[in-house]
Amino acid sequence: AQSVAQPEDQVNVAEGNPLTVKCTYSVSGNPYLFWYVQYPNRGLQFLLKYITGDNLVKGSYGFEAEFNKSQTSFHLKKPSALVSDSALYFCAVRDGNNNAGNMLTFGGGTRLMVKP
């Protein structure tokens, strides 16, 4: 079984400050990790993914995430937050085992509030 934990329901950041949205995961095989963002009344938009290779992954809109195998974490980061980054962020995992199926398991989501 696979699972994702996003320990913070909400993260508040001032515009221009760095932001971090936390994610930890549990999966039996190799983890394929994803971050998605959801704006009000919209579907989920893909931000970035880690499959293999460099632990630091860069994605859309200046976001990046660092894969840490020993801590089973995949925290989302941005050096300088924008008010327009305010949205709901989801971390997701799937088992990289070829026979494990392709469905994603999502965390509960973290609401990011960036204040001017």
Place this chain on the structure above:
Amino acid sequence: GAGVSQSPSNKVTEKGKDVELRCDPISGHTALYWYRQSLGQGLEFLIYFQGNSAPDKSGLPSDRFSAERTGGSVSTLTIQRTQQEDSAVYLCASSLVWAGGSGKNIQYFGAGTRLSVL
């Protein structure tokens, strides 16, 4: 099309009625997924179609839920005898699945159908 299209965007129904939700995936995507987003349960996987293989129905919450995918493209999620706890946003996603199981697929989501059961 340019993205995953879902219809209707909103559906209000009475308890006990059947509903059908439609998903039109990105052209050429062989994999299609249904998820449900609800306040109490977060984002839950429902069902997954890949090519001509038998669908993975492991996430369907009850036998009132079913889905089909015709011609490897459009999918319909049917909920029979709707209950109030079925109220949620139903999200569809599609992806390419690379041969050889490299699995570097990115799932692209539609805007969802908001279902309200009165």
